[in-house]
Amino acid sequence: MDFSYREKSLIASLGVTLLIFGWYLYGAFSNLSLNPEPPGFVEIIILIIWVAVLESIIQGFLASMKKSQVEDERDKFIEKISYRYSYGFLSACIWFLMVQILLDTWFDNHLMLTTPYGMFHFLLLFFVLSEVIRFGTQLYYYRNGV
Amino acid sequence: MSQQALADKVGVTRQTIFAIEKDKYSPSLEVAFKISNEFGVPLETVFNYK
Numbered sequence: 644m645d646f647s648y649r650e651k652s653l654i655a656s657l658g659v660t661l662l663i664f665g666w667y668l669y670g671a672f673s674n675l676s677l678n679p680e681p682p683g684f685v686e687i688i689i690l691i692i693w694v695a696v697l698e699s700i701i702q703g704f705l706a707s708m709k710k711s712q713v714e715d716e717r718d719k720f721i722e723k724i725s726y727r728y729s730y731g732f733l734s735a736c737i738w739f740l741m742v743q744i745l746l747d748t749w750f751d752n753h754l755m756l757t758t759p760y761g762m763f764h765f766l767l768l769f770f771v772l773s774e775v776i777r778f779g780t781q782l783y784y785y786r787n788g789v
Numbered sequence: 790m791s792q793q794a795l796a797d798k799v800g801v802t803r804q805t806i807f808a809i810e811k812d813k814y815s816p817s818l819e820v821a822f823k824i825s826n827e828f829g830v831p832l833e834t835v836f837n838y839k
Contacts, residue, residue, distance in 0.1 A: 647804050713802055715800065716805075716816070716817055788812070788813025
């Protein structure tokens with residue numbers, strides 16, 4: 644399969660996002676099912692900062708490589724479509740979490756999802772998934788046309 | 790004329806010219822006019838609406 648430079652850089656971004664946040668979220672949700680209590684505030688903050696910094700450095704490097712390429716109307720159009728899908732997904736997820744909080748309040752159920760620790764990681768998961776959708780949509784449209 | 794040469798003259802990437810040729814992207818009117826101007830032919834000679 645012949646990939647353009649932009650497609651390769653999108654695949655790399657997608658891979659980095661999946662690898663770093665996938666690794667972090669896998670660990671977080673494994674702990675969540677066993678123990679809904681946070682392992683320690685400082686530890687979580689340090690780990691999140693470490694993951695975010697690592698991800699930003701790699702994404703920044705990939706973005707600087709991409710910027711050296713000329714961006715035209717097709718690239719902007721595909722980017723716009725991908726942001727629309729990503730935003731739609733994220734909005735739906737935020738509404739889902741809001742309903743969960745309301746249900747939790749009304750029925751006094753302490754769901755794993757609505758503990759502060761669980762909520763934090765579900766929000767992070769939804770942000771990561773929306774990024775994956777953004778990269779995935781761009782790849783799809785670069786491959787199949789718009 | 791090569792795809793890269795046309796892309797440089799029109800101000801888009803080579804991939805976009807390739808996508809237009811393969812019918813995978815419908816260019817804006819501005820780009821469509823620029824392409825037809827490069828070939829020195831009317832717009833409807835280069836593009837047609839399906």
